[in-house]
Amino acid sequence: MTTEFKHLQAAHCENGVTTNLLQSAGAEKLTEPLAFGIGSGLFYVQLPFLKINNGPAIAFRTMPGLIFKRTCNALNIPVFRKKFSSKEAGKKYLDECLINGQPVGCQVGVYYLTYFPKEYRFHFNAHNMIVFGKEDGRYLISDPVMETATSLSEYELERVRFAKGAFAPRGQIYYPKEKKIVTDDQMRKAIEKGIKRNVNHMIRIPGSIAGVKGIAGTGKKIKKWKDKLGPQKAGLYLAQLVRMQEEIGTGGGGFRYIYAAFLQQSHDYIPKDELLDISKIFTEAGDKWRNAAVQAAGIYKGRIGSQADYDVMGDYLIEISEIEKKAFQALGKIKWNS
């Protein structure tokens, strides 16, 4: 049994799943950048006191699950979502969906995701994929980071759906409950709402750990890493920053480019030239994130490593913080009704 389904590759897994499921639920013109922007996906936070893989806990995007939830809400598409207390119930429900021709979004852990290269298999539990059919006892899988669709055995899928640890998926599945017609006017309102919320998250959260202030905060911390942690650990921390920034599924620099693309595509719905101008500022921010990654690589490769080099690295983030602040302030000033 296979559902009618077309695989879609995306830069980020949740964007990809959201775009694909909602395109078939009536939002035919939805693209990855539009889903990301409507879901207010851009974010930054360095969580204090928390370590991931023995390094700093930094996120360049909003909490897992929110992009899908917000985009569905904004487009008025009702969502079905369910977690399971037993593996058997999780499998039974999924199989019923597939018999009914319903492709299903699944939250999974990547540690046991057999088709991923070993180097990428950490205990990261917020990966997303679509299960769209079952043939000869194997589930047909559309994983948005892959160029083509793939498949998993029953046991393999069960193991990743019921991975344990932080963000344990508990078999979570989700899909749009019904097909709706999404009008251009709805898209306009959704875009406006998504931008306004993202402005709030990036420049109006109090405290110094989240949003543009969080970026500068990390920049200031980096300048102290060499003395505080010693060169070896400081190098590992910088490598972790780059991995969180550029790796599949996270992508800090990459997310800035997606947001820039979102603003360009928004202009097709809302012809305000500010959107195009601000898009360019996000491109600049993305480029700076990449430069910062190159500087970090110089340090963790041992090519450079003086205090001055750490200062340059920290200053990159402080500069990026200013650029993104400028961009979000400009977005906050847009007069939507004129």
Place this chain on the structure above:
Amino acid sequence: MKKEEIPQDDGALNKLTKEVVYAVDKDGNYSSELSTGWEVKSTALNLAWNDIEHRIADAKQKVLNNEASPILYFMELRLMDIGIVAAYTGFWKWTIKQHIKPTAFKKLSDKKLQQYADAFNVSVEELKTMNMHDN
């Protein structure tokens, strides 16, 4: 980032797939393109793995020196922390910290050993000896 600046380096992911990136053309318009990987990223990933290899080797040495039980070794080998071990075994974190001591480990019942073995995806024999028959 301009299309012609998209890195096309070799990386671990390249064995599996190219990745989607967004970049601008000469007129400044965005589109999605494919990248084979970026050396800056793959070096960061390699560094993380070197660190993991060190942690595994350190843990193994501690077990051989009778300073820790094999649970520490398998926790590192499976890239887990105590929280993840707790989630897979159902033991409290505090209990696991006790079991990481060699004396407490030696007193574990077969049932508890099996819970650890399952969490680490090895046999009880492998758990005790650290001699692995798979990869």
